[in-house]
Amino acid sequence: MFDPMCPSSVLPFRIGDKWTGMVVRCLEQGPRRFGELRGPLRGVTSKVLSETLRAMERDGLIRRIAYPENPPRVEYDLTPLGRSLLPLLDAARAWSREHLPELLRARQAYDAD
Amino acid sequence: MFDPMCPSSVLPFRIGDKWTGMVVRCLEQGPRRFGELRGPLRGVTSKVLSETLRAMERDGLIRRIAYPENPPRVEYDLTPLGRSLLPLLDAARAWSREHLPELLRARQAYDAD
DNA sequence: CAGGATCCCATCTGATACTG
């Protein structure tokens, strides 16, 4: 999941910052902990992930729930507003399936000159 | 059109680089010249615009047609691939209309603390 | 475990000046 070589890096559109769209996908099925997000989001550092999550919380896309335990446990969950992005992500995914190969071909042809 | 204060700057998604989506919109109704793009895209410098256009041409989103005249005249036109992005832009616009106020409210509430 | 602090570099973007 979210292999760094995945074609999403060449998509001509993006949801939020680099990792925002992937976070939405990761939370699609339910709440996840900080550490559970670091797995699928291969290569993200804790700094960048926490920044991403804070920005998303600020925009009301996710909710942060900290349990007063020790060791600490924190869960992130999509808000309805965050869920409203899912159709857009789906549309982007559909576009890719249908048109990304053509974009890549065009790029190759252009670079061939 | 494309006022720098326009809310698109806070959208949680983006098409390509900063100006790509706007270029697609500008070309929606037909081919436009380099100088005709600089008007609506307020604040873009010729350097950035030419870079954007070259990247889009590379990806097969637009076609560049240079007329061998003097003074030079160049037109840019959306390819079918470029046009295929329009539904995505529409979806983004629809999302904004429906959800952007909520996002901004969440942001304000967050910043109030 | 869930992060904060620091440092650093690449990229993006813009300002300004210049050219065929």
Place this chain on the structure above:
DNA sequence: CAGTATCAGATGGGATCCTG
């Protein structure tokens, strides 16, 4: 007119180390 060249600032993203 349609760019290119050069420079500079801002931003994003990552590496590394540290802590309640």
